[in-house]
Amino acid sequence: MKFRLGVRLSFVAAIFMSALALSPARAAVVVQIDKSSQRMAVSIDGATRYSWPVSTGRSGYGTPSGVFRPQSMHRRYFSRKYYSSPMPHAIFFYYGFAIHGTTDIKRLGGRASHGCVRLHPSHAAALFALVQRNGQRNTRIEIN
Secondary structure (H helix, E strand, O other): OHHHHHHHHHHHHHHHHHHHHHOOOOOOEEEEEEOOOOEEEEEEOOEEEEEEEOEOEOOOOOOOOEEEOOOEEEOOOEOOOOOOOEOOOEEEEEOOEEEEEOOOHHHOOOOOEOOOEEEOHHHHHHHHHHHHHHOHHHEEEEEO
16 A cells, blocks of 8 residues: 555656656746936846836826836737727736837837837837746836
């Protein structure tokens, strides 16, 4: 009886370890947004991979500061509050605030939004894919 139980436990452990070995590695993704320089730096496992211009909240529409995790992600989203404005590759991090693509690329690098963090559409797509691949739990958004 003890032998059978030991064999079963070993078998279960082997299956569990095999599943871990087959699962894709997940990296730590850190998104740092500096409101004073209007820049975003994206690091993966401590190595900076991207540095992009952004637009955060203009006067009267602040972007929240702090440390956040993605709450939800939407490849296609339209603002319910601001005239159904497109918010492609939206990563919501705090109530209605999101990081998302914009067509108003000429204003990137300056404060222009209603509080969201706007990115070039290709940068938003790259960030969205990165967060999706590595997981929301493995992503930290730091805004200061």
